[in-house]
Amino acid sequence: GLELLNVLLECAQAVHRQDLDSATTLLAQLKHGASVYGDSMQRLTAHFAEGLATRILHHRHSATAAQLLPPAKLDLLHSLILHRPAASPAAADDHLAAFTALYKVSPFFKLAHFTANQAIVEAVAGRARVHVIDLDILQGFQWPSFIQALASRSGGPPSLLTLTGIGSSAESLRDTGNRLSSFAAMFGVPFRFQPLVVGSLEELDLGARIEPRTGNGEVDDMEEEEDEEEEAVAVNAVFQLHRLLNAPRESRKLERFLAGLRRIRPAAVTVVEQEAAHNAPDFIARFVEALHYYAAVFDSLDASLPQRDEERVRIEQVMFAAQIKNIVSCEGAERIERHEKMGFWAGKMGECGFAQAPMSSHSVSQAKLLLQLCPCDGYRVVESPCEGWPVGSISLGWQQRLLLTASTWGCA
Structure with missing residues (x-):
């Protein structure tokens, strides 16, 4: 758990300074350790890694740099993004x-x-x-x-x-x-x-x-x-x-x-x-605060539901992962979870x-x-x-x- 936490923080710093080579290397490590069916730290890692990958792909300052990434690294970034139904009756259900x-x-x-x-x-x-x-x-x-x-x-x-x-x-x-x-x-x-x-x-x-x-x-x-x-x-x-x-x-x-x-x-x-203080203009401060906050949320769910419980996966993905992704990947008017x-x-x-x-x-x-x-x-x-x-x-x-x-x- 502590090792994953350190890699997450190191990856966030690399993304922040737009060192995309280091960031994608670290994201590959995170992908290996992350699982939406694992312990609370592995599950948390899956959602924060998704946020970091999305930030690289879509953040306006990184757009040009992201286009220069080799196809294998772009594939890695896309593989970290968890697919959820868009606004639809299925999403509402x-x-x-x-x-x-x-x-x-x-x-x-x-x-x-x-x-x-x-x-x-x-x-x-x-x-x-x-x-x-x-x-x-x-x-x-x-x-x-x-x-x-x-x-x-x-x-x-x-x-x-x-x-x-x-x-x-x-x-x-x-x-x-x-x-x-x-x-x-x-x-x-x-x-x-x-x-x-x-x-x-x-x-x-x-x-x-x-x-x-x-x-x-x-x-x-x-x-x-x-x-x-x-x-x-x-x-x-x-x-x-x-x-x-x-x-x-x-x-x-x-x-x-x-x-x-x-x-x-x-x-x-x-x-x-x-x-929680998720409105900090400084990305790293916001990332660290969000990591600590959602670690407590995921720990509380870990105490209530088994690891492989589908309801738990649904709760985490629908109720909290979207918040994490917004806090980590978005800026400006798109960042609403403030x-x-x-x-x-x-x-x-x-x-x-x-x-x-x-x-x-x-x-x-x-x-x-x-x-x-x-x-x-x-x-x-x-x-x-x-x-x-x-x-x-x-x-x-x-x-x-x-x-x-x-x-x-x-x-x-």
């Missing part, structure tokens, strides 16, 4: 199968969803009309437990739950909406699903699409009487905001998006992001007019209970793990490495 498998064996998404849900339930407590905007609804896995929680409120469910589901496929959104509508009907929660098809978050101006809850910020007697009927809006941003960092800093794409979000005066904004740590998000949210709402003790105890239901030991829940972080944020860790952090924000 693959993603659903991988997501479902990961949900069963790991708290990675489950803790993110349940923690965000609990924060929203508390923020909209007692409100008759609730509107949740999910920035990437996928198959809607997050929302059945939320609907159940609203159904069991002491004062009864809301008179209307509106869920705006954002995604890139109209067909997928329709299927998700139908499933959630049936679920809400089963639990007696009046429900309306609003699909919103967008290619990327930067196309979305929430401030222009969603009316603020109050017109001028002032409440007269009549407004006070009608306050029950005003929508309590919550925005769910699970593993989404980092995708707005793929533009020059001066474009302030993230800041403009958060300003639009603030205009709708949400009762809660739930932010969950991977606890994860930042909680300190960064706390600064940005504060700068854009949001104040942190501490997670409740119930959220913390619920997160710890989820870990007890995991098929393996090694995961841990950490509250506000670093000095200077918002009090009340919750992090999921594997052994000594933090994997993700959840926090909740309201308008300052």
Whole structure:
């Protein structure tokens, strides 16, 4: 394992300085030691080697040099690239199968969803009309437990739950909406699903699409009487905001998006992001950080599933290998997996007019209970793990490495 790690680092340095002869020689060594069915280090090597090979083949600075490589070395580079179905029904089925498998064996998404849900339930407590905007609804896995929680409120469910589901496929959104509508009907929660098809978050101006809850910020007697009927809006941003960092800093794409979000005066904004610094401009620093982060992710899967388990291979390839490939091989606008740590998000949210709402003790105890239901030991829940972080944020860790952090924000 340590030998593979050293060769990976040496290869990354060769790619960075565009020493393609050395890089391809080292990639040949890595190919010999890598296997998507091996131990966690061999599997990790397969995906990082793919990223390095792709970087050589496609990076704009290396294009001319790559054309000068002999055919045998070009064949080597192509052989390291793992072929996955492009955007298609087969790819969507693959993603659903991988997501479902990961949900069963790991708290990675489950803790993110349940923690965000609990924060929203508390923020909209007692409100008759609730509107949740999910920035990437996928198959809607997050929302059945939320609907159940609203159904069991002491004062009864809301008179209307509106869920705006954002995604890139109209067909997928329709299927998700139908499933959630049936679920809400089963639990007696009046429900309306609003699909919103967008290619990327930067196309979305929430401030222009969603009316603020109050017109001028002032409440007269009549407004006070009608306050029950005003929508309590919550925005769910699970593993989404980092995708707005793929533009020059001066474009302030993230800041403009958060300003639009603030205009709708949400009762809660739930932010969950991977606890990693994958946005470093320096390639080697980014590579090393990604290697350490995904080593922890792959180790956690190793503790849950056998090496040759096809579900494990699918989870790693569909859910995480694409992230690794993007971090390692892409630059500029194409590099969208720009994860930042909680300190960064706390600064940005504060700068854009949001104040942190501490997670409740119930959220913390619920997160710890989820870990007890995991098929393996090694995961841990950490509250506000670093000095200077918002009090009340919750992090999921594997052994000594933090994997993700959840926090909740309201308008300052």
